[in-house]
Amino acid sequence: VKIPAFGIPRPAPPTAERAWVDPLDPNSYSLRPTSPLLRRLVEALFPLGLVLTLACCWLSAGDLLRLAGGGPGRSAAHVGMVGLVAGVSLLFGLRWLLVQAMVIRHYWRVAAQRPPAVERWPFVSVLVPGFNEAPSIQATLRSLLAIDYPGFEVLVLDDGSTDGMADAARAYEGRHGAAECRVLSKPNGGKWSAHNFGLRHARGELILCVDADTVFESNALKMLVRRMSDPAVGAVAGNGVVRNLEGLLAHCQALEYVYSNSAVRMSQSDTGTVLCVPGPIGLFRRTALDQVTARHGGLPLGSPPGHFSGPFQHDTFCEDFDLSVSMLALGWRIVYEPRAVCYTEVPTGLVGLLSQRYRWTRGNLQVMLKFRRCYTPPPDRHGRLLVAWLVGTYVVETVTGFLLNHLFLVLTLLLLLGSAADASQLAMFWTLNLLQRGLFSTVAVLLHRERLRVVLAWPVYEFFAGLVLGGALVIAVIDQVRGTQMGWGREHRPAG
């Protein structure tokens, strides 16, 4: 395992060897576990997960059919409530079934195959925007400069930091083998403006946007660039892994990241419609960014000096999601590359986590509203897929997930208090659902070579999703409806 140590706690390798991180053997790059036993296990768990999901759908459909049959003891409220639960469960299960099928398809078609061969490695500009990231910028730069790639530049974009981040970064300024590091400063204007500012100075054909508190595996850039061999691909999303895996909250977030990468990005990548290229690691084609700039770039008149126009928009708090959607709306494909791994920090405190999720949720809502208002998806299959994924992911999954998580909490409470009647059906549904989630967690962790102890957070993940993520969703929706002004805030992060 050739992962350079950057002075951060390295994750222990999972049970399978991380074969893809070996840059010396590009032919061995594959998502399939190298251990035959684990490979058989993963490939056996796929159909088992499908069967469990089908069982959940069967139970929900059975409830609906029974309701359709009527009965003297069913009041309208009862029918409505059970119908809602069964309908939501069925919708959730069907969507989950579809997602799993696409994940399996993606696994066999892409992830388990060798990455395509690359004849020419294009020059890449790595944009590292940061505001007061002095504690972590050097570790990030060390990992970036250690990246195994023929030619790239690293642009450190100091967004008006006051903690000496630029000075810290200048220690690495200059040429480092195939890499060149430059430090650029600008007045404070936000991450989006720093990206736009850096884009004006970038010389690369491909633009890698990263966070200033993230460290990378040495082959991450090559993995990303390989996926750019398809000219229709406008961006490639990388795999963000939790760096500070300490405590139950971090484990829950790690499991959530694995879920998000496995269930959402892998299935979206199968249709080339990854809706969100994550901020910590995302490779963009310069051409696509220019098209976005031409279509949507613009600044209000009289903007402050720190604001720069470009593909990154200023009117949402999820500029990565906004940029991804605008690229998809312009017809570009976005894919996911699980083998391009970066390590990012997650909030370890509940307040920081809630604040971060509040910002993400509001940003998502803003992007969705903006999409409805401003973007016009292409009238082809790609456009229909984009709309379907947007609705399926950010409406259906959000609503059904929120409802089901809270129904799970209520059901658990009622079961504990012993006052739930007819709970056997729901309990069976939830048992199957939990089993299915556990199986999928195991598969996702094995596929992404994540640390196996992340799976231990699976039993409490429903509580995490219901209470923490649900709480953030509620206040974000309330504030969005109220039109409350919002700032970026600042989540507490430990020093890198």
Next chain:
Amino acid sequence: MCAVGDTAALVRLVAASTLVGLAAFCIAHVVQVWRKRNARPGRGAPPGRRLAWACLLAGATLLPASAVHRELTRDKGVLTGEGLFTVRAGEDQEVEWLTDVGAVVAGDPVARFGSVTRSARAEEMQARLARVEAERDILALLPLTSDPELTRLQQAVSQERTQAQQELGQAVIAAAAADRDLTAQIFAKKEALARLELTLTERRKELDRAALRSEHCRLQLTTLGKLTGGSVSLTEYQNQLKASRDADIELASLTQEVKDLAGQKVEFRSQLDTLEATRSEPAAPLRKQIAATTQRITRLTAEEADLKAKIEKDHARAAKLREAENSQAAAKVREQQAGVRGAVRERQVPAPFPGTIAFRADSPNAVRAPGTLAVLAPEGGFRLTARMTQSDAGALRNGAEVTIDLGEEAAERWIPARFCEATPLAHEPGYSTVQLACLPSADTVRRLAEGERLTVTFAWHPPLTAMWPFRTGLLLFAAGLLGLFLTGLRRAGGRVGPAVVPDITSGRLLEVRTVGGPGDPGEGSERVEGRPVTALAVPNKGPVPRSVPKLLALLRRLWPSRKTASGSDRFDCLRQVLVPKGAPAAPATDVSLSAEGSHP
């Protein structure tokens, strides 16, 4: 404190409390983040409005929560059959006839069976009954069986005692005879002595007279002897002399006789003294024998009494034994009679009480023994017992009829039930046991008859208004609404309109939204997207609260009404109440487009 059996409940309660605590912890953090995100220095809502919001939110949470709780919770109960009579077939029985479903009276035949082996067994049992009845009669005629050893001992003692009594009688008789003989001898001696003394006295008197006469004779003889010279003849003298000699002889004879009599008297006296002396001891051996015999008789009498007591006890024991034997025989008779009755009844089953045949097997001969062929239920024999709160019980009492859910496995899942009675639980205040009468389906009756315990659920919910969370939520919601209305009025009256906040944006103007308020320079931006133009938006000023025109617009949309000639409608009066005097008529947005622009 809880018992050991409540450990599981305690664990569940702890887990539920943990979950609630975790939820409260997360909600508290969510609220903290929300407040932090919405913090505006100097623009905090007054405490009354905060309280109103809190009440409104609490009420809005409680109302659906109580509805959800009402829908998710069902009271459970136990369905039981009381006094059911079940007809079952034996292994080798064939059902010849089985009654139909319906009402029957007591004694009506319910089923009739046929079986060769059972008929033979019935005859055998009848013969056995006759035998045990005869044994019972014989036993009644038999004497009691006492202990023979005790009887023999008692007889021996009795004989010995009789013999001793006879010996005693003989000894007493002998002693009396001896006494009588001695007395008779003494009396005889005394009598002889008295006669002797009398004789002796007479003889002494005769002696005296003889002495006198002799004396006299001698005198006379003397006299005559003197006179012999020739006065008295010799003959006379001789006569006299002879008389004197005769007198002397008589005197001597009498003297001798007196002497003899005196000697005889002495002898008699000595004999009498001897008899008198032997009078105290003539029957001493007899008396000793009598005393010994008497003691023996006393001992034998005691022994006999003891034996008699023992024999009495033995007799009582024998009587009890006989009584038990009689009971045993009677029981055997009853057993055989019951067997005979059962054997007879096995062939034809009568209804033991009036009721309704609630279940009848469709194919009686196809039911495998000991399956249920038919079930006879008395009136109101099926009861549903449930534990519920007294308020729910009261609501249930007021309801005419409820539906209970027997579960999916029941052929007829939903059945009606009628409230019968509610009994408050003494040790659980606020709760009652409620009993409902119902008539389940035949399949359910069969399950009940086979001893299955059926837990059923109510398909009935108490009315929402009977639930305290709903009432509390309603109260809080109303209080929150009222509080918001009152505090909104006060805020509207004292509010100052925003200053002119020009803002220049670029983009295609799609809509212009007036936002912002006093002291909030950060707000006032416009939503502009699309093709680049430049717009200058000037928000209105005035003390009209933002919510008033929105509320009026919403009301007008919900209840559209025609405007009058003066341009007013039905909501103008409300607007006059909500909007203070002097405020502008409507918060119209004035926008002026200054210039068109392009991408900067």
